[in-house]
Amino acid sequence: MLWSQTFIPTLKETPSDAEIVSHQLLLRAGLIRKLTGGLYTFLPMGLRTLRKIEQIIREEMNRAGGIEVLMPALQPPEIWQQSGRYETASGVLFKVRDSAKKEWVLGPTHEEVITTLAASEINSYRQLPKNFYQIQTKFRDEIRPRFGLMRAKEFLMKDAYSFDTSDEGAMASYKRMYDAYTRIFTRCGLQAFPVEADTGVIGGNYSHEFMVPAETGENDVAYCEACHYAANIEKAISGLPKTAARDLGPEPEQFPTPGAITIESLAKAPFGIPANRQIKTLVYIADGQPVLILIRGYDQLNESKFMARTGAIEARPADVKNPTDLVHFTTLGALPGSLGAVRSVPLTWKVFADERLRGANEMTTGANSDGFHLRNVSIERDIRVSDWFDLRTVRAGEPCAKCAKPLKIRRAIEVGHVFKLGTKYSEKLNATFVAEDGSPHPAVMGCYGIGVSRTLQAIIEQSNDKDGIIWPLSVAPYHVCITPLNYSPEGQPMTLGLQLLAELTAAGIEVILDDRDERPGVKFKDSELVGFPLRVNLGEKSLAKGEVELKPRTGPVKCVPIAEAAAEVIAWFHTEKAHYV
RNA sequence: CGGGACGUAGCUCAGCCCGGUAGAGCACUUGGUUUGGGACCAAGACGUCGCAGGUUCAAAUCCUGUCGUCCCGACCA
Numbered sequence: 014m015l016w017s018q019t020f021i022p023t024l025k026e027t028p029s030d031a032e033i034v035s036h037q038l039l040l041r042a043g044l045i046r047k048l049t050g051g052l053y054t055f056l057p058m059g060l061r062t063l064r065k066i067e068q069i070i071r072e073e074m075n076r077a078g079g080i081e082v083l084m085p086a087l088q089p090p091e092i093w094q095q096s097g098r099y100e101t102a103s104g105v106l107f108k109v110r111d112s113a114k115k116e117w118v119l120g121p122t123h124e125e126v127i128t129t130l131a132a133s134e135i136n137s138y139r140q141l142p143k144n145f146y147q148i149q150t151k152f153r154d155e156i157r158p159r160f161g162l163m164r165a166k167e168f169l170m171k172d173a174y175s176f177d178t179s180d181e182g183a184m185a186s187y188k189r190m191y192d193a194y195t196r197i198f199t200r201c202g203l204q205a206f207p208v209e210a211d212t213g214v215i216g217g218n219y220s221h222e223f224m225v226p227a228e229t230g231e232n233d234v235a236y237c238e239a240c241h242y243a244a245n246i247e248k249a250i251s252g253l254p255k256t257a258a259r260d261l262g263p264e265p266e267q268f269p270t271p272g273a274i275t276i277e278s279l280a281k282a283p284f285g286i287p288a289n290r291q292i293k294t295l296v297y298i299a300d301g302q303p304v305l306i307l308i309r310g311y312d313q314l315n316e317s318k319f320m321a322r323t324g325a326i327e328a329r330p331a332d333v334k335n336p337t338d339l340v341h342f343t344t345l346g347a348l349p350g351s352l353g354a355v356r357s358v359p360l361t362w363k364v365f366a367d368e369r370l371r372g373a374n375e376m377t378t379g380a381n382s383d384g385f386h387l388r389n390v391s392i393e394r395d396i397r398v399s400d401w402f403d404l405r406t407v408r409a410g411e412p413c414a415k416c417a418k419p420l421k422i423r424r425a426i427e428v429g430h431v432f433k434l435g436t437k438y439s440e441k442l443n444a445t446f447v448a449e450d451g452s453p454h455p456a457v458m459g460c461y462g463i464g465v466s467r468t469l470q471a472i473i474e475q476s477n478d479k480d481g482i483i484w485p486l487s488v489a490p491y492h493v494c495i496t497p498l499n500y501s502p503e504g505q506p507m508t509l510g511l512q513l514l515a516e517l518t519a520a521g522i523e524v525i526l527d528d529r530d531e532r533p534g535v536k537f538k539d540s541e542l543v544g545f546p547l548r549v550n551l552g553e554k555s556l557a558k559g560e561v562e563l564k565p566r567t568g569p570v571k572c573v574p575i576a577e578a579a580a581e582v583i584a585w586f587h588t589e590k591a592h593y594v
Numbered sequence: 595c596g597g598g599a600c601g602u603a604g605c606u607c608a609g610c611c612c613g614g615u616a617g618a619g620c621a622c623u624u625g626g627u628u629u630g631g632g633a634c635c636a637a638g639a640c641g642u643c644g645c646a647g648g649u650u651c652a653a654a655u656c657c658u659g660u661c662g663u664c665c666c667g668a669c670c671a
Contacts, residue, residue, distance in 0.1 A: 025620065025632060026606045030664055050663065104669070122671050156595080156669050164670080172671090213671060231670080329668080430671070462671070498630060534631035541631095552630055562630095 014491065016527040019057045022046075023539050033229040035474035036161035038482050042543045044490075051158025051166035058543055059469070061490035063169065066465055066472075067148050069200045069487065070171045077193040079146040079173055084126045086150055088118050092125040096441045101326050105153040107166075119152035124438050124460055127174040131444040131456060138178045138448050141456065142186060146173035148465060160229065162470040163426070169465040176439075176456040178446065183457040187219070187433050190461040194223050194429050197463065200593050202485020203472050205428055208234050209244035211317045212432055223429035223463075225471045230426040235407045239418035247317030250403060251411035251420055256289055256309060256373040265355055265387040265395055267380050274350025276310040279377065279386065292370065292378035292392065294352040296331040296341055299323060303331065303341040305354050307366040307378075307396070312405035322402040323365065346381040353379035354396045355387055363399040366392065371401055428468045434458040482544030483566050487593040491525040492586060493517060494545040498533045498552035506551040509561070509575065513549065516579040522586050541566065547585060549578065 022043040030047075031037040039045045044059030055063055071081065093099035093106070107119035120126065127145055135141065151170045158165050175186035191207065198205035203225060210222040222245055224234055235249035236242065244250070273279050276293060279286045291310030296303060297319070304323075308314055320328055331338040333348060342348055346357045354364050355378065370376075374391035392398065409422040439445065439455035448454050469488075476483045486492060495513055497506030510526050517524045525545070527536045533552070540548050550562035550570070560572040563581060573581045 023632095024605065029600090029606070032665070047663095098671090102671075105671080124671085151671095153670080157665095157667095159664085432671080460671080500629085532629055532631085532633065534629095534633080536632095537630080538632045550630080554630065 014523075014525045016525055016529055019525070021058055021539070021543060022056070023542055031161065033160050033163075033474065034477055035229070035470045036163070038473050038477055038542075039161050039470060042482055045162065047161075051155060051164075053162060053165065058490040062472075062484070062488050063466065063469055065488045065490075066201055066468055067169075067171075070148065070197055070463060070465065073193045073197045073200070074146050074171070074173060077144070077189045079144045079193075081147065082127075082145050083147050083149060084120070084123050084130075086120050086152065088120045088126060090116050090118050092129055092442065093118060096125050096128075096438055098125070105155070107152045107154045121151055121153045122170075122460075122462070123147070123149075123172055124174065124434075124458075125442065128438040128442040128444045128458070131176055131439070132442050135176060135444065135446055135456065138446050141446060142175060142177045142182050144173055144175040144186060144190075146171060146461075160470075162466040164231070165466070168467065171463040171465055173461040175459040175461070176444070177459075178448065178454070178457065180435075180457055183433055183435075183459055187431060187459050190431050190459065191221060194431065194461070194463070198223060198225075198428065198468075201468060201472060201488055202593060203428070203468065203475060205471075206243060208236070208425075209248050210430065211245060211247040211321055213317075218435060219433035221431050222427045223431075224425035225428055225475055226423055227426050227471070227474050228424050229474060230424040232425050232427055233422055234425045235409075235420050235422050237413035237416060237418055237420055240413060240416035242413050242415045242420075246406060246422065247315065248321075249407040249420075250414045251407045252414040252417055253369065253407075253411045255369040255371060256376070258372045259375045261391055261394070262375050262389045265390045267382070267385050267387055269384060270351075270386045271384045273386075274348075280310070284377075286377045286388075290376055292353070292373075292376050292390065294354055294379055296338075296345070296349075296352065297328050298331050298338065298341075299325040299328040301327075303344075303362055305358060305362060305364045306404060307354055307364065307370060307392070307398070308405055309367065309369060312367065312369075313408075315404060315406040318402065318404050319365070322400075322404075347379060347383045351379040351381065351383045351385060353381050353387060353390075354398075355381070355390060357381045358397065360397075364397055365400050365402060365404065366396070366398045367404040368401050369405065426467070426471045426474065427464070428471050429461075429463040431461045432459060434460055477544075478567070480538070481542035484544040484546055485593065486546045486586075486589045489523075489544065489546050491523045491545055493522055493524045493547045493549060493582060494540045494543075495524060495526040495549045496533075496536050496540060496551065497527070498536070498550060500528075500530045504553075505556055506553065509556070510549075510551050513551075513579055513582075517582055520579070520583045520586075522583065546589065547582065549582065 024041040027037050028040045031040055043056055045053045047053055105121045109117050148171045152167050155166055177183040177186055205223045205225045207221040208224050210220040212220045233246035235244055235246055276288050276291055280288050288310035293308050293310050295306040297306055331341050333339055370392050376390040377386055377388045378390050380387045410419050413420050436455040439458055444456045445453045473482050495510045497510040499506050514524050514526045546566050548564040555562055559575055561578045563571045
């Protein structure tokens with residue numbers, strides 16, 4: 014390919030609407046252009062890399078027994094109503110109307126479609142197991158698209174759905190996908206690691222996310238370097254001990270705490286009550302109902318855990334500025350800062366407490382009277398707790414639940430997610446098969462996603478320097494950029510360049526030749542910005558010495574005799590390629 | 595949806611506070627000189643100052659509304 018014959022609109026300056034480095038480089042290197050917020054056009058260099066990532070995914074999915082299909086992006090809302098997700102996923106569902114005013118949805122995912130297919134086509138255990146996948150555009154009505162391709166309204170995703178006859182079979186399918194994902198990301202030159210994950214709206218009971226460590230990621234991951242425990246913060250646990258039980262003391266006693274409305278202020282003089290001897294009382298609105306959540310003063314509530322354990326679809330803190338919420342505080346008798354669960358809690362309210370409070374006594378908590386707290390509170394004696402859950406968010410430095418070594422926390426980008434779904438969808442959408450004994454059973458499902466366009470950006474986020482992108486060979490838009498320095502169609506740099514282009518292309522290497530009439534500095538900067546793994550410099554100075562220069566994107570220049578240039582590049586290519594397969 | 599910032603040339607931005615003929619750098623066009631790390635000289639083209647109202651003799655500038663973008667939060671298979 015000749016540079017002048019394709020389209021690589023590089024930018025010298027950083028576009029002002031790009032915040033993170035990968036987004037800036039996507040734009041500066043001419044890989045994408047924004048149509049509007051959350052919607053992007055892939056330009057030739059971006060598209061080539063996207064297709065390479067797709068191809069790696071296809072090869073590994075096929076190797077793992079996947080069957081490629083292509084499902085409609087436009088879907089009838091009825092199947093979403095049938096699965097129950099028309100409500101639960103309404104936050105991300107794009108809805109459109111046709112000319113007859115009938116409503117349709119643009120698929121954010123395809124469990125409903127594939128399960129509908131399975132319901133009609135899979136009838137016998139003899140047809141199972143099956144694993145269908147597709148690579149397709151998804152639509153999500155993101156509240157806030159951001160960071161370029163990271164969180165877009167429309168994006169490319171690989172999604173796969175497995176159907177098995179048994180839980181064991183589903184587990185084996187899950188494991189195959191888990192292993193395939195590990196290979197896929199490795200082949201993409203991406204350091205991604207699996208972490209235990211919350212299942213969110215998708216549902217199911219077992220799940221891992223594949224995470225790329227990056228400060229700009231939108232997820233926090235807790236991990237242990239000693240035993241390799243790793244989990245999304247939404248799910249992570251630690252071995253932090255419970256609050257120590259003391260001798261059961263006297264009845265709760267009210268005492269004045271004027272102006273002390275934070276855990277910290279009660280921890281200080283004159284009160285001196287350690288944060289972990291305080292009970293923090295939160296009022297939440299869970300699916301419209303007020304509930305109380307009790308955690309230790311030291312702890313932060315983990316809303317994901319709360320929602321996962323209670324099954325709530327929507328939960329938010331009650332807000333004193335919201336008139337309908339304010340009623341709940343009035344019912345309790347106090348505003349945040351003096352809330353507690355000992356008195357005035359209506360019997361209709363559920364009270365959820367963190368597991369680590371179980372058995373705690375001699376605790377201090379709000380008296381439900383502004384400016385007063387209660388001491389000597391025994392949570393089990395004095396508070397009507399409806400249910401005990403692990404509800405707190407793990408912090409860095411807490412002991413690992415498995416090996417007691419300190420946990421670390423880091424930011425990460427989610428590029429893949431595997432779920433064991435069970436029979437949630439197959440039951441609702443009637444995807445049943447007849448077993449050997451003639452009895453009907455719902456298929457046991459799993460689903461497995463990879464954000465293809467997000468993976469592309471994650472690779473850039475992880476692999477760049479001050480000069481631009483550093484593409485892993487496996488996904489680079491071109492492997493080699495030939496750069497004739499002194500431009501002249503008849504000069505030796507160009508004629509030798511064209512000759513090398515033909516030779517290397519014939520050897521299966523993807524080569525672009527920068528035939529632009531530009532100064533060397535411009536060509537150097539552009540080739541480094543776009544990030545080709547190897548540049549071949551053809552300059553009159555070195556050619557006069559009978560040499561060409563091979564410049565790996567991240568390594569030193571190597572001068573080789575003209576006659577050996579092609580062979581050297583081919584050798585380099587095969588050495589590099591071996592790292593990615 | 596809450597908080598904040600910003601919309602001026604293709605890009606990065608100045609001008610706005612304090613109203614008075616729309617600017618710079620880069621990019622682009624033409625000519626010339628250059629040619630191993632984003633060249634130089636000369637000439638040129640490029641704008642409904644996001645949009646709509648309002649105030650005013652006069653609005654990029656002040657006011658109101660609206661649309662859009664970005665950031666933080668909420669949200670997020």
